[in-house]
Amino acid sequence: MRTVAVVGAGAAGTLTATRLLREALEPVHVLLVDPDLTTGRGVAYSTPDTRHLLNVPASGMSAYAEEPDHLVRWLRGSVAPDAQPHDFVPRAWYGAYLATLLARAADTGPGRLTRVHDTVTRVEEHDGGLLLGTASGDPLEADAVVLALGTRPAATWAPDELRASPRFVPDPWAPAALADLPDGDVLLVGTGLTMVDVAITADRPGRALHAASRHGVLPRTHRLPTTPPVDPPNGLVHCTDLPSLRRLVEEHVLETLEITGDWRPAIDGLRSVTTAVWQRLPDADKRAFLAEDARTWDAHRHRMPPVTRARLDAVAEAGRLVQHVGSVAEVEETADGLDVRLTDGTTLHVGSVVNCTGPVADLAADPLLGTLYAAGLVSPGAAGLGLATGPAGRVTGPTAAPVWTLGSLRRGDLWESTAMPEIRVQAADVARAVLAHLGDGTAALADPAVAARPTGAVGGLRHAASHESRNGAADPGPAGDRPDGRPAARPAAGPVAP
Ligand SMILES: Cc1cc2nc3c(=O)[nH]c(=O)nc-3n(C[C@H](O)[C@H](O)[C@H](O)COP(=O)(O)OP(=O)(O)OC[C@H]3O[C@@H](n4cnc5c(N)ncnc54)[C@H](O)[C@@H]3O)c2cc1C
Missing domain, CATH: 3.50.50.60 (FAD/NAD(P)-binding domain)
Known part of the structure; x- marks a missing residue:
């Protein structure tokens, strides 16, 4: 059986593992490696404080882009019978949702899932495959690796x-x-x-x-009810320098405000073209945007x-x-x-x-990425952000090792790459590319009906699925979620469950 190591069990890694298990036509062994005791939570969805809400309405947070109402249906069937598409639900529920989807995929697909509670310290090419070094000293072998490392807050500013x-x-x-x-x-x-x-x-x-x-x-702040996004003018999409881009965005926002009475639809309308616009900017303009505009952009966009x-x-x-x-x-x-x-x-x-300064996304900030860079497996992304990647997130380092990434590590290449609406599409793309690399169901991949298969309905070969956990640590992730989908009780929750 071919093995894929997914490094990182936050939202991106969990969703990639879910996709691999759901969409594999041949048995595949997925190693999901993360020292965290939880699965599917990562930085964003680990908070047990139910006042910490998703910053996107439930209708925009389905794990599957092809089933936009999937999260709302899950909420109604588990934690919130009255859930509505426009609800901003607790982030803790979302973590439970992702963990549940992974458990389901492991139980119904042809693959096998092993949740490894360890930190990956290095990856090297070995004997036609990849060898992963870990903090525990127990090496892991894989035919492909997916880096779903996210980015943790850095406190470089602190004396x-x-x-x-x-x-x-x-x-x-x-x-x-x-x-x-x-x-x-x-x-x-x-x-x-x-x-x-x-x-x-x-x-x-x-x-x-x-x-x-x-x-x-x-x-x-979001405004309810929301106004549908307003597409930007054509000229903006073809813009190739920052000063023109600033002017065109300002005009687009003012015009939208005049027509709809709200600036938000203008910002939301930019989402579909953001990556294309970012990729056209020269490197110096990208860096100038990061230094001068990114905070204002983030404040309006997120x-x-x-x-x-x-x-x-x-x-x-x-x-x-x-x-x-x-x-x-x-x-x-x-x-x-x-x-x-x-x-x-x-x-x-x-x-x-x-x-509360938020994450950083450069190679130097992550010890694993530093070793991968030294080994020639990865190179920095545009404007020094994350990793350089090609189609479907395959990393483009000096070697052509079968390594993929997604989420914030693709920010340099895509800019718009940190939220679930992007990550869910990337997870599906990475899984299909990895499976195709392993020689699994490449013909089926061309069939849109297979690509859009509903949850749990995995066609093709069926084998007994297995879901195990290595390193003996309790896993309140898939196994720890209550059958009704509510998050399991978590250790060390304080009076306001922070
Ligand atoms: C507070 C907060 C709230 C957010 N709210 C929303 C929201 O409402 N909607 C939305 O769309 N987006 C939101 N986001 C954006 C968020 O970044 C993504 O939605 C998503 O959670 C990113 O998941 P990830 O798996 O890429 O990263 P992470 O959640 O950072 O997970 C990465 C995982 O990789 C593991 N890891 C790292 N290095 C190693 C290693 N060497 N070996 C093994 N494991 C490793 C870490 O332990 C971690 O568990 C929010 C972000 C934050 C910070």
Whole structure:
């Protein structure tokens, strides 16, 4: 049986593993490798705080692009009988959804799933295949590798004194990271969607939350009911330089605002052309966009649900949220907290500092990618973001090793590559390309009916499926989800389940 190692069991890796198991016509062994105890959650969907919502309505978050109502049907049949397409549901439910789909695929498809709780430290070509080194020292062998590593928050901005302090939370999405914040006020560094979630979790009477960023830009809010996207003018799609692009986007937004009374349909209408436009920009313009425009773009493109906005406003109106425009200049640890000086001159005394600056996506930030680069298996993506990739996400390094990637590691090539509407399509593409590489059902791949097969209805050969877990760790993922689809009880959940 051919073996595929999917490295990373977040949303992207779990969905790729699901696709491999659903669509394989011959038996395939999928190794899903991630040290995390959970499956399908990753950074975004591991939060047990049910006030942390998807920032996309349920109608846009189906795991299968060809079945847009799949998530809504799953919600109705499991956790929320009254779920509506326009609902912004808890992210924890979404993690349970993905884990359930993987379990189903493992139970019904011709393949075999092994969930390996380990960290991959290197990948090398070996004897016609690939050998994966792991933190535990137990090597894994595979015929193809899919890198679904995502990107974790990096705290490169933090002074050494802060990084060394137990009062610093470098990764708010690490298990139980927000469960026991020390008494006192909290400084949130970064003012994006992560800050909004952390503020909602950390808020309590008597505690001030300070949110600081150099730019002071806050994410915008969805408006309900939504207005359908408005296509951009043709000229915008053919634009090849940043100054013209800025002008054309501004004109498109103003015109849309005039016609519909809302700027959001203009931004949403750009989604289908974003990758083509990004790929036409010269490298220098891409870097200029990242330095000067990306924050504003993200704030308008990745919006918060209205209910989340209302929760944030309630904290601010109670006088417990203060915004600062500046970054951390100096930190001194005292007997009962941290004295922090911001570049705007403010000095704060806080009980803790939480890194809300979000992920970075360069090779140097990830130890595994560094070793893959040194081994010639991968090379950096455009503008230094992620990995260089070809069709269906196959990495293009000096060697032609059978390695694929998806999600945020394709940001340099695609820009629009971090949210589920893109990741679900990429997962399907990667799975088909990997299966074709393994010689599985290449003829069937040309048949759109096979590509659009409904959940669980795997045609072709059928073999007893197997789903096992290596390394003995409990897996609250597929096996740990309750039969009704509700997330299993999780360890270390605090009073507000942060
Ligand atoms: C807070 C937050 C909220 C979001 N909300 C939404 C939303 O509502 N809708 C939406 O569409 N998108 C949302 N996103 C975007 C999100 O990035 C994607 O939806 C998706 O979760 C990305 O999943 P991923 O698997 O690519 O990455 P991750 O979730 O980061 O998973 C990567 C996994 O790889 C593992 N890993 C990394 N290195 C190794 C290694 N060397 N060996 C083994 N395992 C490894 C990690 O442990 C991790 O579990 C959100 C993002 C964040 C951060």
